[in-house]
Structure formats: structure tokens, C-alpha cells
Amino acid sequence: MCGIAGIYHLETPKPVDPARVEAMCDAMVHRGPDGHGVWTAPGVGLGHRRLSIIDLAGSPQPMASSDGRAMLVFNGEIYNYRELRQELRKTGAMFHTDGDSEVILAAWQRWGPECVSRLHGMFAFAIYDCEARTLFLARDRLGVKPLFMAPLSDGSLVFGSELKALLAHPLLRRDVDPLAVEDYLAWGYVPDSRSMIKGVMKLPAGHSLLLQHGKSLPAPRQYWDVSFAERRKGRVEDLEAELLHLMRQAVTSRMVADVPLGAFLSGGVDSSSVVALMAEASSQAVRTCSIGFDVAALDETAYASQVAERYGTDHQARQVSPDDFGMIDTLAGMFDEPFADASALPTWRVCQLARESVTVALSGDGADEALAGYRRHLFQHGEDRVRALLPQSVRGPVFGTLGAIYPKADWAPRPLRAKTTLLSLAGDSAEGYARAIGFTSPELRESLYSPEYLRLRGDYRAETPLLELMRGAPARSGLDRAQYADLKSWLPGDILTKVDRTSMAVSLEAREPLLDHRLIEFAASLPESMRVRSGQGKWLMKRTMRRFLPDDILYRPKQGFVTPIAQWFRGPLAQVARDACSSAQLARTGWFDSRRLSGLVDAHLAGTSDNSRLLWQLLMLEKAFTKLGIA
Template identity: 65%
Template sequence: MCGIAGLYYPATPKPVDPHRIRAMADAVAHRGPDGAGVWTAPGVGLGHRRLSIIDVAGSPQPMGSADGALTVSFNGEIYNFAALRAELQALGAVFVTSGDTEVLLHGWAHWGPAMLDRLNGMFAFALHDARRQCVFLARDRLGVKPLHYAELSDGGVAFASELKGLLAHPLLRREPDIRAVEDYMAYGYVPDDACIVSGVRKLAAGHSLLIERGKAVPAPSRWWGVDFSRRATGSAKALEEELVALMREAVRSRMVSDVPLGTFLSGGVDSSTVVAFMAEASSKAVKTCTIGFDEAGHDERGYAAQVAARFATDHRERVVAADDFALIDTLVAAFDEPFADASALATYRVCELAREDVTVALSGDGADEAMAGYRRYKFQHAEERIRGLLPPGMRARLFGTLGRFYPKADWAPQSLRAKTTLLALGEDGAEAYARAVGVTTPEQRALLFSDGAKRALNGHRAEDRYVRSMRDAPARDAIDRAQYADFQHWLPGDILTKTDRTSMAVGLEAREPLLDYRLVEFAASLPVSMRLRGGQGKWLMKKAMERYLPSDILYRRKMGFVTPVSAWFRGALADDAAGLAKSRVLANWFDPRAIATLAADHRAGRAEHGRTLWQLVMLERSMQRMFG
């Protein structure tokens, strides 16, 4: 894995200072501790930091074509590079390295932008074509690898793997975007269609950007998107066999490495599935690692040990203390933008543990989004059935009133005994789901934001992106729409950002086999009953894995990484929470009295505001670091 950076002048080929490119690349040096390179030409510069994985001794970057017309800086892995190499050689291409980077140069020469459709991998790259006088930026289908860019005051377009690479350029204006603050407070992360620094954009998953000399910078083009509108046919058994074949191949293709490789193992369905197929494909014991917690209710080490024993892995584990908040500033530095998914602390620790033994680790990320594994999908499915029984007006009056005035509905089915659920039933399905995936509601944010911030937002509301995505989704069912929206926002903005930044912070490459695009496309085509049945998410996946994994692994309640932030703000971090009301940074957007009340009520146990306080702490520290 690597870090890239660069600069391009589309209007006129201004000279590019190689020291400036080097400074941008060095800002992401943690992504590539094994090597560095800078290449410049009139009007363009590319920088690279390398983490050597394949063709360790060769494939230096930026890499140029034999005739000097093409130069590329590439972050990622192309898993089908050997097949593409053979295809390109049949077309007359002559390769001088054995890695995957050179495939991009020959692929562009023969197919142009259409080569993206042939790539199976995780990637973000910048390719300069001297003949066409252009720079081509591209990001992989699911958004595993990041790419930020911004137009500068001197006409240049700067780009980098992480925001800190752009911040190393002196012409980038450092001004916060209040809309991104609203988005962050709603979701706990800044979505990919926003950035905390005004004017900076993130190239979206499955998009590319062709910047040509003499032309204005265009809007990015979408080259891939997940489609939930198709339906696979065939028996459950046939679909199960197809799913197994796809998962097996996805894991095998991601085990190609010239450096030590292992995997994360939580003892849940997804990581255990990856271990099962790795063990099947490997002649040696698979290296696995697990993070445990010193709180029994949140410790999954026993399940992980059970899976490790079943597949005779070379297993290591480490216990993380419940008060492991010393990592806060490390995470702030790694993420740049504020990021409040508290499981990032545990993810960082498991990456740190893995890096002691391996350079590449496979992850189970993506199966919940692809196969409807989250409990919120089950709730959305049930709620939509009830919504369909009543006209919208009657439903809004009935359930809205119940939700406001009847806190405990004992007469309702078990899944509906919740005030928030009753309120959700009174709303449109897209609106209800947009709220369900959030951390704070619009009403809660309105209490926190100052009057000036509300005016500056000018009607911008974080939930609207989810509502639009669900209503415009290529989908047949409410679950399709919810999953589609999560692929657009939650997956790249939270899950993949978390894994990328924490793994790269310790120089570890993380690979996500369960996000192989062929597997994702297959999962999206499954009938809803194959994804969600009898209250079980990932139904077909679990049935398929019954031949490999015991039922207490497959069908136990999902635990996940849990960080006790609420307890922290009633204990060791209580004074930090109280101090938020005095923060000059937060005072730019929030009412100090509202923050003080929030912290005091939480500390006294009058209310539960742990997650919101965690958001404010991470926001305050991120803003201090970025804007001073």
C-alpha cells in the first residue's frame, strides 16, 4: 500500500517545484515507509511513498512508460494483474517489471479510461499522459482507497491520498466548512461528498476525473455503481454454491503477496469466513490476531480462539484496557477530519498487533453492507411492512402521536416496543432510515448549534443525502434502498475510512475480500429473503458457511468493537467533557451553555450523551490540530 500526491496545471504548463511535491508526499509517509519518489515535468508533478508488497525490489514509483509519454503514481493492489498482464502481452505490450503498477501504464495505452472496467482491486491513482495532455484520477469501485483534490488559487489542481497531503501545499486555504460540521455531528464522520476543509473534494467511490490541458476542471464521472434492481434466479442451494465460489476466489486472489500476510479475527461470521477460506488455500498456518477487552461483556477472544483452533492458525491476542483513551491524539492525527466512530481505537490496536508479524492483513469488512447483516436492516424491513398497511396521513397521526406521548408500548410486537421506532413509523421510510443511521437527530443538533451557525447552514441538513440516495436508488425493495445508501455513504465514509487510516498509520496493508465487486454485485442481486430471513441478516452467507463454521459462531448475537465512552465521560474524561463549553474552537458553531448542560447531565446520570460528547471531543481536537 502506498501514498500518492501531485499537482497539475490545466490552463498553462507552469513550472512545478519538486520540493513542493516531495513535501506533499512526505506528509503521507506513514502510508509508504519503504521508499519515496518524485517526478516533475512542465505543468505536472507526481509524488509517491511506497509500502512494498509485490515485486519488492522493483516497481519504483512514480513509474513511467518506456517512451516517457505516460507516468503513474498508484496506491493499491490490482488483484487480477497477472491475467491483465497476459492479455496486454498478447496485444504487444512489453513489461519490464513483475508488479501490478505497470499494468496501469499498458492498460491506459491500449484501452484508455475503459481499462477501469477490467481492474479488480482497491486503488487510487493519478496518471499523466503527455500526448493527450491530461491527468487522469481514478478511485476503486467501493472506495477502499482514498483520494482528495482541490483547485488552488494559482490555477493548479492538487491531489493526495489524505487531506494532510493537500494541507502541505501553502496555497490551500484552511477554512472550515460549516456544512461538513453539520454532517459530522449527524453521522460521526464526514461523508465522502463533503470535507471539513472548504474547497477540498474527495473523489467518490467508482468515479474518475479526467483533467485536460486548456479545459476547465470537469465534474467527476461515475464508472461503476452497485445495482440492486436485478434479481438472481435459481434455487437457494445453487445460489449458496455460487456464493461460496465467489467468496473462495475473493479470498484467494487477495492472498498474493511477496511479504508476510495474515488476517484479523474477531470470532464473528465475517472474519471467521475469511479465515476458513485462507486456511483452505494455504499450506502454512494462517497468521491471525485478535484484540480483547478487559470487560467480559465485550470480550470476544473466546470465540476467536475457537475459530483459531478449528483451523489451526498461528494465533495471537492482546487485551485492550477499557480506558484506552490515550490513543485519542494518535487517531486525530491519523484521520485529519474529525472521526467519532469509537471502534477506531480497537481497530488501531488490532492493526498495531498485526503489524508486529505481517505487512498485509485481510479484513472481514463489507459483508454486513452487502448481505444485510446490520440489525437496522431488519428493523427497516419490519417498519416498511407496517407503513404499507396505512395511508401516510393516518400513519403519521397514529404513530407520531404514540411516539411522542406513549414511551412504552407493551401491546406492540417486541421489535416495536421503542419510542424511536414508533416515531419512525410515522415518517417516510427514507427519512426514517436517514435518521436511524445517525448519531444525533436534527432536533438535537438544533439545540447545540448557535444561531449564527444555523444561519450559515442555510437549510443544509445532513440527512438529505441519505433521503436522496434511497429515493433515487436502482432498487426494488426498501432493504435494497437502505443498503444502496449505505454503500454510497456509510461504507466509504465510516467503515473503509476507519480501516484505511488505522492500518496505514502503522504501515499495514488491509485487504477486504468480502468487498470483491463480483461478490457485491451477486449479493445485490439476491432476493431479499436470501439476505434477510426469520430475523437473520446475511441468511444465505450463514447457510453457506454451515459446512465450515459451528452454529455458535454463525448465529450468536453480533457484538462488534465496543468502546465504553459513556463511562469515560462520567470518570476519567469528565473534566474534558466539562471543558468543552469553554472551547474557543467549538464556540464558533455551538452554544456553550448547551454543551455545558449536556456534559453536566451526562456526568450526573440524568441523561445519556456519551456518543455526542465523544463527537465534540474529537471535533475540538481535530479542529485545533488543523486550524490552530
């Protein structure tokens, strides 16, 4: 795992200052403490920070192809590089290292831009073709590895693994995109379709970009997509066997490393499944680690210990407490853009714990998105049945009116919190899902904004791109479209951003075997009954793993990696909540109704509403603005 950065002149091949590229790389030293390099030529500069994982001494970057025609900087891992190397050797390719970087170069020379479809792994890379004088940028299918880009006033395009690399370039203006604030408040993260800084772009997952001197910046080209439009047929036993084969293949391929390797173990279905398959494939005890909380209702360490004991892992556990909130500035600095998923804190802590003994850790991320494991998927499946029974002309007025008058009863037992469900049923399937996954509802956001911000936002609504994505999805049902949206938006924007930044902050490589694209494609083809059945998500996966894991791991209610911020804000962090909503940084923007924000804090501290997620959002927004120097 590494960090990459570069400068490419689109208009004319002006000289590139190596010191400027080096400064961009130095901003990401945490991504690659084991080595660094810079290469420049007329019109281009490439930089690299290396975290050594495979071929520890033999694959320095930037790397030249065997004939010197192409130069590469690469972040990630190619899991099928050995098979590709054998195939490419048969066509005359020569190799001088044992790593995967040289395989990418040979694949580029053999297949050109189509090489990305042959690569199985997580990656973001740049290849400069010295003869054609083109720059090729690519990002992996699911967006595990990030890639930021921005055109500058001197006619160049800068790119890097993190926004902070681009911010190291003096020509990048730090103007806020006001529409990114709308997106952030809606989802809790800034999606890949936008950046907090105007003019900065993120190469979408499953896309590539080919640049050429003298030509304008083209649109990215999509080379991979997942389809939910087909339905696989066959006996349950056969589908179960195929799923197990794909999971085994995904796990074992990600266990290749020349450094110590382990796994995150939360005690949930996904991480426990990964650990079980690692233990099956390993001749040594698997190293595992988990994080717990000082709030008993949210602590899963007992389940993690149960799995660790079952498979004889070398297990470590640590507890997170409110005192860890003192590291909020450090946490905010990892993400550059505001990021409100509060589980980033324990994720960072488990990465720190893992890094004490390993350099690579496997995680269980991806199964919920691929196999319908979230509670919201069950709700979506059930709500669509109601939608099928009642026409929109009936549902809209009836459920819309009921939802509008139903109180937002955060204090009530979950079955009585019906407001969101009623409002979801009032709209179509896509509108209902957008409301279900939102951090803040459209109505709440509207009440937070000042007249000045409403003027800046204009007609734009954060939900619009998601609705277009779902309605245009290659899918058959509302559940299909919901999962497609998760894989395309939520996964790269939230889950994978969280894991990448927190793991890279401690120079740890995180690998996600359950996001192997072949596994994702298989899961998308399963009938709905193989994903959701009898009130259970991930039905086929749970059935498949019965031989490996006990029922109290497989079938207990999903808990998730939750941080107890609601309790923290009402206890030792109450003053932090007040400070967040009276912040001079937020007030300086003029975009929020300060009295409305204060009222939300008062209601949360009084216990009449749970506004903890919004308070955390505002706090992280303030910290991001401060870090970026844009407010």
C-alpha cells in the first residue's frame, strides 16, 4: 500500500519541478514510510511513497517498464499478479522483480487501457507512456483505493491518493463548493461525485482516464459495472457451494504478503467468516484484534473472543472510552474533507492495535452491501411489498400526511419510531431508500440553512444524484436498486474511505476479501430469496457459514461498529456539543441558522431528541474547515 501523486500538463509539456511533486508526496508520508521517489520529464512528474508489502526490496517506484517506454506509480495490490506474469511471459514480457507493479506495466504494454479489466485487486495508479506522451489513470472496480484530481490555472492536472497531496500544490485554490455541504449533511460524507474543494474531482470507482498533451480533459471511461438484472438459477446447495468457493478464493488470494498479516475481528458475521476461512487456509495461528466500548450495550468483544477461541487465533482486544474523543483533531485531519461516520474512531483504534503486530489486516467489509445485510435492506424489501399493493395516488397522500404529523420519537422503542417509514412509503422505492440512508432529512436540512445558503444551493438537492443512480440501475427490484446504490455511492464514499484513511494513518494495509469483484457479481445475480428470507439478510452467506460458525454469531441481531456518541454528548462531552453549534468557524460561513443549531443541542442534552449524529456532523465540518483553512 502506498501514496501516489503527480502533475501532468494538458496544454503544453512545460517543465515540472521535482520539489513540487516531492512536497505533494511528503504530505502523505503516513501512506508510505518505507521509501519514496520522484520522476519527471517534460510535461509530467510522478511521485510515490511506499509501504513495502510484497517484494520488499525489489520494486521501487516510480518504476520504468523493461523497455523504458512507460513509467508507473501505483497504490494497492494486484492479487492475480502471479497468474498474469505467467501469461505475459508467454507473449515475450521480461520481468526483473517479484512484485505486482512490474506486472501492471507489462499488462499496459500488452493491452493498453484495457489492462484494467485483467487486474484483480484494489488499486489506483498512473502510467505515463513516454512515446505516446499520454497519462493513464485508473481506479479499482469498487473504489477501495482513492484518487483525487484537479485542473490548475497553469494548464496542469494534479492528482494524488489524498486531498492533502493536492493541497500541497500552491496553485490549488481552497474555495468551498457549497453544494458539497448539502451532500455532506445529507449523507455524512462527501460522495465521489463531488469534493469539498471547488474544482477537485475524484476518479469514480471502476473508471479510467486517458490524458494527452494538447487535448482538453476528457470524461472518465467506465470499464466495470455490476448488474443486478440477471437471476442465477440452481439448487440452494449448488449456490452455497459456489459462494463458499468464491469466499475461499477471495480470502486466500489476499493472504499473500511478505510481512506479518492478520485480521480485524468484531464478532459479527462478516469478520468472523473471514477469520474462519483464514484459519482454514493457514498453518499458523491467525493474528486477530478487536475494539470494544465502555458502554456494555454496544460492546461486541465477547463475541469476538468466542470466535478467536474457536479458531485458536492470537487475539488482542482494547477498549475505546470517551477519553479518546481528545483525538478528534487528529481524526479529522486524516480525512481532509468532513467525514461524519463516528465509527471512524474505533476503526482507527483497531488499526492502531493491529499495526502493533502486523502490516496487513483483512477486514469483513462489503458483504452487507453485496448480500443485503443491513436492516435498511429488510425494510426496503418489506416496504416495496406495500408499494406493490397500493398505488402511488393512495400512498402519497395517506402516508405523506401521517408521516408529517407523526412525532420524531427518538426516545421511544424502535417499533414506535414510525415517522421515517411513513414518509418512505409516501414516495417511490428510490425516494424511500434515499430517506432511509440519509443522515439528515430534506426537511431538517432546510431548517438548518440560512437564507444566504439557500440562495447558493438553488434547486440542487443531495438526493437527486442518488435517485437518478437507482432509477437507472441495471436491476429488477427495489432491493436490487438499493444494493446497487450502496455499492456505487455508500461503499466508496463512506465505508472504504473510512478504512483507507484510518488504516493508512498508521501505515497499515487493509484488504477486503468480501469485495472481490467476482464475489460481488455472483451475489448480485442471486434471487432475492437467497439474500433476504425470514427476516434475515445475507441468508445464503449465513447458511453457507453454518459449518464454520455457531448460530449465536450468525443469527444474532446486527449490531455494527457503533460509537456511543449519543451518551458521550450527554455526559463528559456535553460542552463539546455546545461548542460545535456555536462555533465561530461555522458562524463565519453565514450558511446556518445559529438559533436553530442551539435548539438542537438543548433538545439533545435534555434527552427529548437524539441529535448526536447531527452534532457530530457539525463538529467534523468545523474541524475540516479549520484543517483546510477555508473558513
